[in-house]
Amino acid sequence: MADKVRSLIWANETLRLIDQTKLPAVFQYVECRRWEEVAEAIRTMKVRGAPAIGAAAAFGVVLGAVEHRDKSPEQFAAAVETVIKELAGTRPTAVNLFWALERMEKVLKIQGDKPPAEIIEALRLEAEAIAVEDVKACRSIGSHGAALINNSDGVLTICNAGALATVDYGTALGVIRAAFDQGKDFHVYAAETRPFLQGARLTAWELVEEGIPATLITDNMAGWLMQQGKVQMVIVGADRIAANGDTANKIGTYTFAVLARHHGIPFYVAAPLSTVDLSLGSGREIPIEERASEEVTHLLGHRIAPEGIGVHNPAFDVTPAQLITGIITDVGIIKPPYGENLAKAF
Numbered sequence: 501m502a503d504k505v506r507s508l509i510w511a512n513e514t515l516r517l518i519d520q521t522k523l524p525a526v527f528q529y530v531e532c533r534r535w536e537e538v539a540e541a542i543r544t545m546k547v548r549g550a551p552a553i554g555a556a557a558a559f560g561v562v563l564g565a566v567e568h569r570d571k572s573p574e575q576f577a578a579a580v581e582t583v584i585k586e587l588a589g590t591r592p593t594a595v596n597l598f599w600a601l602e603r604m605e606k607v608l609k610i611q612g613d614k615p616p617a618e619i620i621e622a623l624r625l626e627a628e629a630i631a632v633e634d635v636k637a638c639r640s641i642g643s644h645g646a647a648l649i650n651n652s653d654g655v656l657t658i659c660n661a662g663a664l665a666t667v668d669y670g671t672a673l674g675v676i677r678a679a680f681d682q683g684k685d686f687h688v689y690a691a692e693t694r695p696f697l698q699g700a701r702l703t704a705w706e707l708v709e710e711g712i713p714a715t716l717i718t719d720n721m722a723g724w725l726m727q728q729g730k731v732q733m734v735i736v737g738a739d740r741i742a743a744n745g746d747t748a749n750k751i752g753t754y755t756f757a758v759l760a761r762h763h764g765i766p767f768y769v770a771a772p773l774s775t776v777d778l779s780l781g782s783g784r785e786i787p788i789e790e791r792a793s794e795e796v797t798h799l800l801g802h803r804i805a806p807e808g809i810g811v812h813n814p815a816f817d818v819t820p821a822q823l824i825t826g827i828i829t830d831v832g833i834i835k836p837p838y839g840e841n842l843a844k845a846f
């Protein structure tokens with residue numbers, strides 16, 4: 501499926517996104533011609549996954565710029581700055597969003613008071629570069645990480661860190677894809693990932709499409725599987741990695757890391773360097789998104805909890821660096837001490 505299905509496609513001043521809220525039942529693109537539609541798609545998770553929302557937001561800036569192309573250079577720059585600010589407010593945890601928007605803002609500033617048409621072209625080229633670089637980074641993560649998977653391993657993953665969560669190919673699923681393409685014979689366990697079910701809906705879909713042997717489990721089965729010796733490796737994606745290696749990823753990741761340590765199973769994070777935020781000393785500083793209570797009280801639109809119950813719905817947790825065996829990046833596998841080695845990787 502990688503290379504055949506991209507999470508996003510830019511053509512004719514339109515951003516087409518696979519609507520990830522509809523998968524696996526319906527494969528459908530949502531077409532964004534205005535930056536507000538991109539913002540809405542990120543907020544409602546039609547597009548999700550750290551690198552994918554970064555790339556989508558970059559194209560959102562291009563759409564915003566196109567919308568204001570008839571303004572004077574000063575008014576144009578101010579309007580695009582507002583678009584960037586609004587897009588930055590869509591989701592708080594994945595640093596790739598801010599990283600991509602900073603790149604776009606830098607281009608805007610470098611272009612200065614050139615005519616809007618020229619600036620739009622420069623912004624478009626930058627957004628396309630972000631998308632192309634992401635696919636390259638994922639391929640590289642795949643080739644660095646594939647060697648970690650052995651024949652007959654059970655490999656546990658959570659959420660969706662696949663082609664859908666990136667522009668193409670994936671991070672954690674990129675490693676799994678690369679190992680599968682090398683002819684390795686292993687088995688993937690995909691955790692369903694309550695409450696949004698990215699594992700059951702999206703990772704399971706990608707694995708089935710690729711023909712990679714896999715089994716879907718509910719999140720609370722992971723410990724039992726490990727105790728039975730069915731898991732030899734855990735591999736997850738990341739939304740933000742602090743300078744000391746602490747890693748924010750989908751809620752439930754930390755639980756898997758603790759379980760892996762208890763059972764002596766290696767726990768790997770796979771992410772491009774664009775997910776590393778050296779400005780944050782530790783994971784305590786990573787903002788954690790709280791999402792709507794309906795994601796917990798309802799299943800596919802059907803209420804499963806009584807009215808009146810309190811709900812807590814943090815979308816991410818932070819896995820402390822000391823539980824992480826290695827971080828598989830586009831420039832190689834980074835090992836502890838992360839403080840030193842992540843800085844060196846830049």
Ligand code: MRU
Nearest residue numbers: 548549550661665671737738750
């Ligand atoms: O809330 P989501 O679905 O955007 O969360 C996504 C994840 O947690 C992924 O694991 C992470 O973004 C890595 S994607 C390559």
